[in-house]
Amino acid sequence: MTAVLDKPAEAPAQEPPRRRRFKRPSVGAVIVYVAVVLLAVLWLLPLLWALSTSLKTETEASLGQDVHWIPRDWSLEGYRTLFQQGDHLVWMVNSTVVSTIVTVLTLVLCVFAAYGFSRFDFPGKNVIFGIIIAGLMVPGQALIIPLFDIVGFLNLSNTYWGLALPQVVAPVMVFILKRFFDAVPRDYEEAAKIDGAGHLRVLWSVILPLSGPILAAVGIFTFIGSWNNFLWPLIVATDPSMMTLPVGLGVVTGGYGLLYAQNMASAVVGALPLLVVFMIFQKQIVNGVAGVGLK
Amino acid sequence: MTAQTETPAEAPTAETRPPSTPNAKRRNWTGLWFVLPFFAAYALFLIWPTVLGLYYSFTDKSITGRTPSWVGLDNWAEAFADERAWNALWNTAVFTLYSTPPLVILAIVFALLANRARRAGWFLRLAFFAPFVVPVSVVTTIWTWIYQPDGGLLNHYLELFGIQSPDTPTIWLQDEHRAMWAVVITTVWWTLGFNFLLYLAALQTIPQDVYEASAIDGAGWFRQLRSITLPLLSRTTGLVITLQLIASLRIFDQMYLMTGGGPNRATEVAIHYIYIAGFEGYRIGYASALSYVLFVLILLVSIVQFRLFSRKGA
Numbered sequence: 001m002t003a004v005l006d007k008p009a010e011a012p013a014q015e016p017p018r019r020r021r022f023k024r025p026s027v028g029a030v031i032v033y034v035a036v037v038l039l040a041v042l043w044l045l046p047l048l049w050a051l052s053t054s055l056k057t058e059t060e061a062s063l064g065q066d067v068h069w070i071p072r073d074w075s076l077e078g079y080r081t082l083f084q085q086g087d088h089l090v091w092m093v094n095s096t097v098v099s100t101i102v103t104v105l106t107l108v109l110c111v112f113a114a115y116g117f118s119r120f121d122f123p124g125k126n127v128i129f130g131i132i133i134a135g136l137m138v139p140g141q142a143l144i145i146p147l148f149d150i151v152g153f154l155n156l157s158n159t160y161w162g163l164a165l166p167q168v169v170a171p172v173m174v175f176i177l178k179r180f181f182d183a184v185p186r187d188y189e190e191a192a193k194i195d196g197a198g199h200l201r202v203l204w205s206v207i208l209p210l211s212g213p214i215l216a217a218v219g220i221f222t223f224i225g226s227w228n229n230f231l232w233p234l235i236v237a238t239d240p241s242m243m244t245l246p247v248g249l250g251v252v253t254g255g256y257g258l259l260y261a262q263n264m265a266s267a268v269v270g271a272l273p274l275l276v277v278f279m280i281f282q283k284q285i286v287n288g289v290a291g292v293g294l295k
Numbered sequence: 296m297t298a299q300t301e302t303p304a305e306a307p308t309a310e311t312r313p314p315s316t317p318n319a320k321r322r323n324w325t326g327l328w329f330v331l332p333f334f335a336a337y338a339l340f341l342i343w344p345t346v347l348g349l350y351y352s353f354t355d356k357s358i359t360g361r362t363p364s365w366v367g368l369d370n371w372a373e374a375f376a377d378e379r380a381w382n383a384l385w386n387t388a389v390f391t392l393y394s395t396p397p398l399v400i401l402a403i404v405f406a407l408l409a410n411r412a413r414r415a416g417w418f419l420r421l422a423f424f425a426p427f428v429v430p431v432s433v434v435t436t437i438w439t440w441i442y443q444p445d446g447g448l449l450n451h452y453l454e455l456f457g458i459q460s461p462d463t464p465t466i467w468l469q470d471e472h473r474a475m476w477a478v479v480i481t482t483v484w485w486t487l488g489f490n491f492l493l494y495l496a497a498l499q500t501i502p503q504d505v506y507e508a509s510a511i512d513g514a515g516w517f518r519q520l521r522s523i524t525l526p527l528l529s530r531t532t533g534l535v536i537t538l539q540l541i542a543s544l545r546i547f548d549q550m551y552l553m554t555g556g557g558p559n560r561a562t563e564v565a566i567h568y569i570y571i572a573g574f575e576g577y578r579i580g581y582a583s584a585l586s587y588v589l590f591v592l593i594l595l596v597s598i599v600q601f602r603l604f605s606r607k608g609a
Binding site (some may be wrong): 001045115169200228 | 408424552
């Protein structure tokens with residue numbers, strides 16, 4: 001506050017507003033645009049190639065044929081045979097159920113834990129928080145052997161809960177949420193408490209409405225991470241009817257052999273759900289990644 | 296409470312700071328109830344397997360279900376003498392060594408270009424980041440096909456541009472020396488978008504006047520890149536490299552799906568060998584000892600990272 005008063009009375013001469021309209025693009029700028037668009041198109045080629053092949057007939061897609069991007073004989077044959085065999089829809093349902101359980105439980109458990117750490121003092125708090133922070137360094141992949149044993153012991157192999165529960169434990173999300181809650185001013189809560197609101201009420205109607213973006217980021221990244229998890233479902237879901245989409249595609253579809261149109265149709269079907277999620281939540285996802293680096 | 300009465304009357308600071316959290320921060324058990332559900336799951340699915348894994352590494356526990364017996368350090372001794380385990384660790388290191396430089400350098404280049412071409416921003420983010428949200432098995436299905444020696448997309452274009460002759464198509468995934476490169480290229484394509492976004496966000500926080508000031512001093516774009524941009528990106532680069540190290544030590548999916556660890560175990564990595572020892576060899580005890588070796592390695596990298604960043608963040 002005082003700093004403002006200390007400022008010299010004579011305000012610094014205001015810069016004339018810069019006019020940037022209708023600036024002729026320089027040669028350098030054009031080169032940059034051309035280079036970057038070419039790179040982007042190059043980056044999309046594998047996905048476009050899969051899409052293109054999936055829309056060909058099996059004969060046209062087979063290896064002996066010349067490489068061409070526009071199908072001469074448009075066909076949905078690959079997709080039809082894919083869905084006739086039935087498994088893809090089951091895997092997609094499984095992936096949706098498992099990722100939803102993981103996301104909802106992660107959000108609920110981590111929000112509660114972060115709120116507890118942020119707003120309360122209780123015996124053993126620092127020890128428990130320390131143990132959870134230490135978990136940031138524990139690689140889940142190195143725990144698959146005993147985890148498999150524990151899930152087997154709990155009789156959860158080949159179940160949704162067995163697939164989902166071990167993925168719920170995300171110390172990093174507790175950490176991120178706690179930091180965010182710490183920064184939320186407490187005045188609002190005090191006001192709510194004077195009005196007689198309990199802790200849950202405060203969390204629900206004061207803290208959470210202020211936490212929209214961070215909850216969205218945590219939720220979306222948990223969902224994507226869970227949807228794309230491969231190693232854990234590979235181990236727990238041995239029954240094809242319980243497999244998630246990535247595992248089913250990787251393990252079962254590997255047997256399609258030389259049916260390339262069908263293979264690529266299954267790749268397109270496998271890629272589509274999260275690409276749609278990405279299109280919808282592009283802004284939140286980009287900001288979420290950016291937040292990792294900037295924090 | 297007593298502390299308050301002991302406060303000297305002549306307080307040095309005029310502004311009396313209100314306690315940061317009135318009422319709420321009283322020590323009681325309420326907070327524990329909020330933490331407990333998470334901690335219960337955490338104990339069951341993270342602490343317990345960590346302990347259990349260590350215990351198993353001293354037993355000959357098997358997936359077949361016979362009663363395990365204590366074997367002391369046998370598994371550990373075997374792990375350190377196991378050439379296949381060393382080979383798997385070596386391959387993991389090779390993968391890290393091959394994949395980290397392109398994942399850093401290309402990400403910087405792409406981000407620099409995208410930062411200049413802001414009007415194409417949404418399209419570039421879409422193009423570079425879209426592969427990242429695609430499941431790994433879709434990625435490997437597509438790339439395995441692109442790598443087909445005879446009639447695959449990659450060799451087709453190599454032939455078209457005269458880089459290789461159609462009579463001797465390059466073998467990618469079935470060649471001992473090229474298989475790792477093939478997996479690395481696929482991985483770079485798949486995961487580059489994440490690093491790209493990290494760099495792009497970091498670039499956009501650099502204020503423009505720094506560049507304008509240096510331009511007045513006569514600095515060209517290369518000089519600006521070397522003396523301003525890259526130094527200001529060093530924190531991001533540190534983050535990217537450590538994240539990359541940890542991710543590389545855990546690498547498994549791509550190899551399992553594209554090469555199955557072959558040819559001739561040239562792409563068999565640490566997690567893959569643990570998987571084989573545990574779920575194909577049925578040796579839970581031995582696989583646990585192997586896991587712990589990897590566990591300690593990842594832990595070391597994480598600790599270094601943690602120290603680096605907690606110091607810089609302060």
